[in-house]
Amino acid sequence: MANRVIIVGGGGGGAILANLLQPHGFDVTVIDKSTSHFFQPGNLWIAFKGVSPEKFLRPIPSLLKKGVNYVNDEVVSVDLNERRVTTRSGRSYEYDFVVLASGAELDYSAVPGHRELLERFGDFYSSPENSLKLWNTLRGLKEGSFVIGVADPIYKCPPGPHKGAFLASELLRSRGLAGKVKVVLAVPVPHAYPSKTVADILEPELKERGVEIHTFFTVNEVDNRENRLVSLEGEDIKFNVAVVVPPHRGPSYNISPAEVKDQSSYVKIDKYTSNVQGFDDAYAIGDCTNAPTSKSGVTAHLQAEVVAARLLGYDARYSGRTNCPIITDGKGTFVISDYDHPPIKVRLSRFKRLMEDLFVATYWSAVKYPEFWSPIFKAYFDATDEFIRRGEGW
Structure with missing residues (x-):
């Protein structure tokens, strides 16, 4: 009898893992309450360039290989001791291995x-939907300030607010509003970016575009009557339009035993193997975990490859490697680090912006056919890992 693998979540990590396992005789079932997979970085293109949301949406079943079972239902509990997943509809699924994604x-x-x-x-x-609303909001903004704030230091896609600031300044400049609407970026850390190495690259670029930077500003309240953001540190910023990255939490569905979740509901895992703490038949990957690395699509992708290899009997381990892209109006860079090395200095260049655009263009294929793209990505990671080991950029 084939090993039964239940994957909770049909996003990038979950779908890649399912497609890696399917050719190897596993009985794979993906459970997701949504019928669509959305490429999350696409929100930026919708909000600041007016790109149609449909470009970044695909039905989940269309991204899964033939033979992978897809269940459109909401998971309400995972019993790790009994090896059982229960859904909102009342169905119960027993497994040999479970992966929370x-x-x-x-x-x-x-x-x-x-x-x-x-x-x-x-x-x-x-x-x-909310990205399209922001696009329409910004189209009506003629003067004042557009403020981007962050309510908690732990959030997915750490460069997201910075990409928003760059793209907002580009949008306003294209509309002739560069001197009339000010872009403000407020972050809860000592520098423009959590890593000073990266901040030293980004801050001059942001200031060159007229972006006002506030550090040590953790959004603690939104005063909609007075149009101001109030920080935990006691300051406030006035706005005409504002966006705040909200606090994040781990899964709201029940997991038994409860102690495998931390105080923010993130699933506790071994950061190298992605095993849920205390269980050799349970894994968690991507943003739902407490792994000490960036919550990003690259993390979920690399963890999915590690879990697939381990289920196939290999002693694979995730190094904590990140490769988070940051884009300006014409250049790009990457936040590259791992568990043992802080981010290295990677200069902005037009070539790296092209690399990010190529990644966006290949995303759907990379999810469905990871066995084809993995060698290409591995060659890139192997090459840039050498820069990490030397502490040098490129």
Whole structure:
């Protein structure tokens, strides 16, 4: 009898893992409450360039290889001791291995006034619908300030707010509003980016484009009546339009035993193997975990490859490698690090912006056919790993 693998979540990590396992005789089932997979970086292109959301949406079944079972249902509990997954419809699924790949959850109720702000302006972070709302909001903005804030230091896609600031300044400049609408970036860390090495690259570029940077600013309240963001540190910033990256949490569905979740509901894992702590038949990958690395698509992808290899009997381990892209109006760079090395200095260049555009163009194929793309990605990671070991950029 084939090993039964239940994957909770049909996003990038979950779908890649399912497609890696399917050719090897596993009985793979993907459970997701959504019928569509959305390429999350696409939110930026919708919000600041007006690209149609349909470009970044695909039905989940279309991304899974033939033979992978897909269940459109919401998981409500995972019993790791009994090896059972239960869904909202009342179905129960027993497994030999389970992989939690359900992502992080955005908590718009954690900061007073935040949900109302989202309803007023939309954002470039939560959904295609809210990104489209922000696009329409910014089209009507003629003067004042557009503020991007962050409510908690731990959030998915660490360069997201910075990409938003760059793209917003490009949009305003293209509309002749560079001197009339100010872009403000407020972050809860000492520098423009959590890593000073990366901040030293980005800050001059942001300032060159007129972006005002506020550090040590953790959004603690949104005053929609006075149009101001209030920080945990005691400052406030006025806005005409604002977007705040919300606090994140791990999965809201019940996991037994409860101690495998931390205080923010993230699943505790071995950072190298992705095993849920205390269980050799349970894994968690991507944004739903407490792994000490960036919550990003690259992390989920590389963890999926490690879990697939381990289920096939290999002693694979994830190094904590990151490769988070940052784009400006014409250049790009990457945040490259691993568990043992901080981010290295990677200069901005037009070639790296082209690399990011090529990645976006190949994303859907890379999800469905990871066995084809993995050698290409591995060659890139092997080459740039040498820079990490030497502590040098490129």
